[in-house]
Structure formats: structure tokens, C-alpha cells
Amino acid sequence: MNIHEYQAREIFRSHGLPVPDSVLAETAEQARDAAARFGGTVVIKAQVHAGGRGKAGGVKLASDPAEAGEAAEAILGMEIKGLVVEKVLVAPAVEIATEAYVGIVMDRASQRPVMMVSPEGGVDIEEVAATKPEAIFKEAIDPRYGLMPHEATGLAYRLFSDPALAKQAVRALAGLWNAYDGADATLAEINPLVSTPEGEVLAIDAKMNIDDSSLFRQPEIEAMRDEGAEAPSEQRAREAGLSYIKLEGDVGCCVNGAGLAMATMDLVKYYGGSPANFLDIGGSSSPEKVVAALEIITQDPSVRSILFNIFGGITRCDDVANGIVEATGRLDLDVPITIRLTGTNEKEGVRILEGAGFEADTDMDRAVQRAVEVAS
Amino acid sequence: MAIFIGGQTRLVVQGITGRDGSFHTRQMIEYGTRVVAGVTPGKGGLTFDGSVPVYNTVAEAVVERGANTSVIYVPARFAGDAILEAADAGVGLIVCITEGIPVAEMMRVMPFVQERGARLIGPNCPGLIVPGVCKVGILPGQIVLPGRIGIVSRSGTLTYEIIFQLTSAGIGQSTSIGIGGDPIIGTDFVDCLRAFEADGDTDAVVIIGEIGGTDEQTAARLVKEEMSKPVVGFIAGQTAPPGRRMGHAGAIISGSEGTAAEKVRAFQENGIAVAERPVEIVDALRASL
Numbered sequence: 001m002n003i004h005e006y007q008a009r010e011i012f013r014s015h016g017l018p019v020p021d022s023v024l025a026e027t028a029e030q031a032r033d034a035a036a037r038f039g040g041t042v043v044i045k046a047q048v049h050a051g052g053r054g055k056a057g058g059v060k061l062a063s064d065p066a067e068a069g070e071a072a073e074a075i076l077g078m079e080i081k082g083l084v085v086e087k088v089l090v091a092p093a094v095e096i097a098t099e100a101y102v103g104i105v106m107d108r109a110s111q112r113p114v115m116m117v118s119p120e121g122g123v124d125i126e127e128v129a130a131t132k133p134e135a136i137f138k139e140a141i142d143p144r145y146g147l148m149p150h151e152a153t154g155l156a157y158r159l160f161s162d163p164a165l166a167k168q169a170v171r172a173l174a175g176l177w178n179a180y181d182g183a184d185a186t187l188a189e190i191n192p193l194v195s196t197p198e199g200e201v202l203a204i205d206a207k208m209n210i211d212d213s214s215l216f217r218q219p220e221i222e223a224m225r226d227e228g229a230e231a232p233s234e235q236r237a238r239e240a241g242l243s244y245i246k247l248e249g250d251v252g253c254c255v256n257g258a259g260l261a262m263a264t265m266d267l268v269k270y271y272g273g274s275p276a277n278f279l280d281i282g283g284s285s286s287p288e289k290v291v292a293a294l295e296i297i298t299q300d301p302s303v304r305s306i307l308f309n310i311f312g313g314i315t316r317c318d319d320v321a322n323g324i325v326e327a328t329g330r331l332d333l334d335v336p337i338t339i340r341l342t343g344t345n346e347k348e349g350v351r352i353l354e355g356a357g358f359e360a361d362t363d364m365d366r367a368v369q370r371a372v373e374v375a376s
Numbered sequence: 377m378a379i380f381i382g383g384q385t386r387l388v389v390q391g392i393t394g395r396d397g398s399f400h401t402r403q404m405i406e407y408g409t410r411v412v413a414g415v416t417p418g419k420g421g422l423t424f425d426g427s428v429p430v431y432n433t434v435a436e437a438v439v440e441r442g443a444n445t446s447v448i449y450v451p452a453r454f455a456g457d458a459i460l461e462a463a464d465a466g467v468g469l470i471v472c473i474t475e476g477i478p479v480a481e482m483m484r485v486m487p488f489v490q491e492r493g494a495r496l497i498g499p500n501c502p503g504l505i506v507p508g509v510c511k512v513g514i515l516p517g518q519i520v521l522p523g524r525i526g527i528v529s530r531s532g533t534l535t536y537e538i539i540f541q542l543t544s545a546g547i548g549q550s551t552s553i554g555i556g557g558d559p560i561i562g563t564d565f566v567d568c569l570r571a572f573e574a575d576g577d578t579d580a581v582v583i584i585g586e587i588g589g590t591d592e593q594t595a596a597r598l599v600k601e602e603m604s605k606p607v608v609g610f611i612a613g614q615t616a617p618p619g620r621r622m623g624h625a626g627a628i629i630s631g632s633e634g635t636a637a638e639k640v641r642a643f644q645e646n647g648i649a650v651a652e653r654p655v656e657i658v659d660a661l662r663a664s665l
Contacts, residue, residue, distance in 0.1 A: 106479055108559045108589045111486050143483045184480050186559075214478035216453060245620050258557060258622055259531025259586055262612035266636075267653060269615050278622055283532075311533045311540070313502070313516050314396070343516060343536065364537065365655055 001210045002049040006089045007224045008206035017175040019203045022091035031072030034090040036065040041093040044071040049229050050081040099192035100159045101125050106186040112140045117155045121192035147177035168201035184214030233296050240292035249274025250375050252297035252306040256281050256315040264309045273372030276303045283314035290323020305375035312343025321352035336374045340367035378506040378551040379571040385510050388413040388443035390458045392424050397449035407517040409510045413437035434465040445469040447512050452476035456485050463492040471512050472498035482560040496562025502532045502554035523548015526572035529584035538654050545658040550578040565595035573603050580606045587613030592639040596646035606664035609648040611639045
């Protein structure tokens, strides 16, 4: 799950990270008031679940409250990578002497969280990694012990040679680890961690991604979920226990299992079609899940053909068949449905479908070809 | 022979009295797997289906019944500890079916499992099956055929699909194994490829990958450096957009390395024939043998 910068800032603050004050504003007026309260120059930042906010024009400086109001006016309602900005963060602008990058990411290869720091902060860190890998320093953390003080010290001196700054950085790195670990994050990032001309180290940005599988034990973070930042169809799918991602095509796909769902989408493309979505109804699926899946798919106006690809294992073909019959009875569909059904309780499933006037194929390639044909 | 399981397997089912655990225990027994014990805390002393003794702990199942392999069906919030318990009891092979274990917890579980010298398969995997001999997990027994092809996959139902395509074409399997779709897993492609290379019952291997991570690239290098047996590959997720998680926690493209195109290239450069569609795996295997 993604959380917003202002939420990550709160988590960082609670772990003692040096994060300057900020205020969340949903209107230009609120932004103007916040700027008046802070005095001096402020920065206005779009709060959306997308990277590259600065490049997209979602981050602006304002030297007085009136300008802050105008900046907020311009950013609110703006679209960044397809997401509408509904909130902005207002924070006092900080004078910057140096900019560093610090982050922790879950690393699959070492099976550990890896802390990465670079004195070349404030820019796209993936670009630094590609063009100047020697400027990135890494430490794999043993999660059973956490970030050890000497590890934090070693990394901090990669960022600052001045001991007064390095000592502050050690505390910031320790705080970042505690925030990452405490929130069950898969990513926690400060870009940039700055030093000011007065010799202060400050975290002026905050980014966190949270492990979805941990949300059951992170109720405070689950409560941070911004449902407005999620497409309504994806929200509906999540509530129904489905995994759904909307894409640009016109063949709606309903599959059991993520790997088979991806392979089905690939096959749609192979036969000249274009998948309208990724949708995994998961294992042990009930008829209700199938009904929810069909509702979500048919709410996408670009869908011109619906393809079911079910390989019964834990999922039972008769459950899926009942769901299709129930949903089509209830939904008044005018989009053609192609069904591929095989595996557990296949015969019962086919019988149920044929009884309701559907045809069911057992061959995946044939079914996909047909679904592509009827879409065009 | 086969890999990891076989006639020597003495299985304990953790979570045997639960909905999934009881259903799949019956399926495994019916298939011929020697299920010697079950574990559900608080249900010790019961007998499952009149034949399998149930214990409160894995340690008792090991001492009383000589269990050497465990399969885990317990809910996600208890599954991490179930793995630790099995490793602590001296079980050598632990297969975890459960989906949704926190990543942070798995990072703490893995070093413990390794220190105890145990092998973990999964979590979030369908398990493994040796056709006609033994199955541990949830792979459907009716679609497999005894033979000499090894299958290793990160997926569940896509693995069934490919087994089904092979079986329909009359090509049997030595062992099929699903290693799981999570970012942190106990047994990876490399472990399985090495085991298949050493297995006298396997002539060729099918490797089924998907977007996310770089495990396929690592596997491809191993194939070139260490394997004499032919390997055929398939990668799911050509049409997946970057930055979106495709169901599996591991299936998310971040950076260029995790893309399907990058993995296909790594396969091809290292001598793995890549099938564009699942059905083409059959032809690629025939051509390689």
C-alpha cells in the first residue's frame, strides 16, 4: 500500500526524524493561511501516489501567502500520471547547503532490508545508480538485530565528513530504520536529506510503501489508506477480495491465479487483442466473487468482450459457473462472454453453463482467440 | 528418485483440522502420500479421519511418528511461527502453502530455517508432486503423468496449465514444483535446477517465470554454467504495466530488470529455449530432446 508524503512525514516524526513542520491543505485558502502562519517562503507539494511530482509541476515555491494560494490553486485539481491532486502539503522552504539520498528497500536477492545512501541526493536515484554506481553506498541489515550503530555511523560518514553533521545523520538513519521496521514497510526513503547553512540536518521529503500482507497488524497505517487515490473499480475489487488492475484494452479478463492471469493477458495480445484488465479471482472462489468480478469488468465502458479462463484447483469450476449464471441473470449484459473452464469439477461447471445457454471450451488458446475475435 | 519428496516422505500436516488443511490432507492421502501425523494446537489426541494421529506440537509428531517433511496450511498470522516450529523440531523439508505472511516476518524466519539446516519451499506456493508417487501441497493429482520432465515455477494455476499441456501431449513429469510468488521464498529456481540436474529421473526441465525481481536472470546464468540437461522457459507478464503489483507480491516491475522482455533475453542468451505461448513448451521440449 502506498501512503502519502504527509503521512510518511508523521511516521518519520514519531520515530524522531528531523522533519520540518508542515500543514496539509485541501483548498487554496487553507494553503494561504498555512503560509501566513509559517511566514517567509514556503513550498507547496502535490500529495499523490506518483513519482516525478516536481517534473510534472506539482511542487512550487511561494514567497508570500498570496503566492502560496495561487500555487495551491494551480496544483489542486492537476492531473499527475492520471491521478487528480486533491491535497497539497505546505511547508516552510529550507535553505539547502547539501542534498543526500537515504533509503531502505526490501531486497529479494539478499532476503534482507538494504539501506542505501548517496551524497548525490535530490535527483532521481535510479539515474545515479545507473550512471554513477560508485556514489551509492549500501548496507544489508540483519532484521533480527536491526540497524547496528556502527553500520549507521559508517553510512553517515559517507554522507558528511563534518562530525557535527554526521552525528545528526546517524540519528536520522536510526530513526529511518525504526520507521521502516515499525511500519512493516517495503520502502522508506528520504530524498533529499539536506544540511542547511546553519549546520542542521533535515529530512525534507518522505516516502513509504507498506507491505500489504502486514496491514492486519498495522491498523493505524491501514486507516491511512486514501480511498480517493484509488480508482473506484480497484477499491471495489479490493473489498471483494479480488486483485484487479485496469488497463487500456477492450478484452475483459477474469482468471484464477496471478500467473495464469498474466499469461492470459499475454495470449490476448499474441492473438492481436488488447487486455482491458488484470483480474485474479484468487483461490477457493465463491460464486459471489465471480459476480463481483463481472460487475467490475462490465463497469469499464471500453470492454467489448469478456474472457473467463479458469483452471480449477482450489477454485471449483462449478462455483465459477454458478457465479457466471447468477451475475449474467442479474446484470443485463450486452457484452459477449467466452468461457474456458477446466480442472476441478469441470463436468459440473460445463453442465451448469450449458443449462444456462453458455458454451464452455477447455482449450485456452481457442478461447482467447475467440474472445479477441468478438471484440473486434 | 525425483526431487525433494518421494517414497521416503513421512508427512506431518500443520493445520490439519482447518478447512483447507483437512480438504488437502484427504487429497494427499488419496494420492498415496504417507501422511503420518497432523498438528493443531489444542486438538492433540484426536485422530483425523480415523487414521492420522493429531498432536499439539510438531516436535511430538517428529518423535512419535518420525515425520521428516511438513506442509503448512495455517492462517497467515500464524504461519511464520509454524515454519519456525517445524525447523525447530528438526523437520528437514517444510512446504508452506499459506499466502500473505508479512515480508518482515519472512526475513526473520529465513535465517533461522537456514541455521537449522532445513529446506523451506514457499510460502505462497502450490507445493510439489511426483506423479504416481507422492504429492505435498495442493497441485491437482489428476492432471499429472509420470515421466522424465522436471517443472519449476513461481506460479500456481499457470503451472497446472503447463503440466496439463504436457500431459495432454503425452509428455510425463518427474517432479513439478511451485516455489511461490512472494518476494522472500525458501527455495529458488537455482536450488531446483541443481536438484533436477542431479536427478537421475529427469531428462529436461521447464522453468516458468514471471515479472518482478531478477531470479530468472540468476537461474539463466546457472543453466549456462552448470547444466547439461536441456531447459525450456516461459515468462508471464509481457503485457504487465510497470509499477503495478500483479497479484503476486513478487510480481511488480521496478526498474528495467524485472520486465518480461529482460527475462526472455536472459533466457535466450543463456541457451534456454523460450516458448511464446504455454502450448509451445511442448514443441520446444520435443525439439530439445
